[in-house]
Amino acid sequence: MHEHMLEYVKKTIAENGRPSAPFRDRFAHTLRVQKWAERLQAMEGGDLEVIQVAALFHDVGWDEHRPHEEVGAEITRAYLTAQGLYMDKLDAIVEAVAHHNHRDSPGPFRKETLIIQDADFLDEVGVLTLVWDSLGTALKPNPSYTAVYARAQRSLAELKSRAGWLRTPSGRKLYDEQVQVVAQCLKWLQYELGL
Ligand SMILES: [Fe+2]
Numbered sequence: 363m364h365e366h367m368l369e370y371v372k373k374t375i376a377e378n379g380r381p382s383a384p385f386r387d388r389f390a391h392t393l394r395v396q397k398w399a400e401r402l403q404a405m406e407g408g409d410l411e412v413i414q415v416a417a418l419f420h421d422v423g424w425d426e427h428r429p430h431e432e433v434g435a436e437i438t439r440a441y442l443t444a445q446g447l448y449m450d451k452l453d454a455i456v457e458a459v460a461h462h463n464h465r466d467s468p469g470p471f472r473k474e475t476l477i478i479q480d481a482d483f484l485d486e487v488g489v490l491t492l493v494w495d496s497l498g499t500a501l502k503p504n505p506s507y508t509a510v511y512a513r514a515q516r517s518l519a520e521l522k523s524r525a526g527w528l529r530t531p532s533g534r535k536l537y538d539e540q541v542q543v544v545a546q547c548l549k550w551l552q553y554e555l556g557l
């Protein structure tokens with residue numbers, strides 16, 4: 363991974379003005395998605411370089427009036443072309459960035475694109491769901507343990523309802539495991555709180 367590419371993405375994300383929860387760092391999300399994508403590549407195969415670069419660039423674009431994947435794909439193509447990087451893999455990288463949110467679209471997409479879709483979806487599912495819900499609750503009026511519990515229960519139901527969105531067998535397996543972690547934690551939390 364080229365050092366200047368990492369710095370470029372970090373700077374572009376910091377400056378693109380996309381709103382987010384105050385505790386959520388989108389560059390940190392990007393690096394976690396890259397980690398999930400590498401795990402999925404080890405299980406599913408696919409071109410590791412395409413996957414690593416696409417994961418790094420997947421959330422680089424933002425525009426209030428246009429789909430963020432489209433903007434990100436343009437930025438990715440322009441940057442890599444100007445730098446003369448990964449030219450033989452450019453189309454595969456740009457496809458993955460351009461379609462990272464299109465879980466409802468049939469494609470057909472390259473395996474690398476399916477892995478980026480799943481990797482993006484896997485982030486903040488699991489223990490991070492509970493961390494997110496705790497921080498989110500703390501920022502609302504009257505935060506409490508039971509308020510966190512109630513909010514996390516809603517998150518769990520939502521996560522379960524989205525299990526069919528995963529596109530690779532390994533993504534589905536990891537997702538189910540992460541959802542189980544949330545379910546187990548909430549079972550114990552319910553017990554500990556005497557609810
Ligand atoms: Fe995105």
Ligand SMILES: [Fe+2]
Pocket residue numbers: 391395420421482
């Ligand atoms: Fe993302």
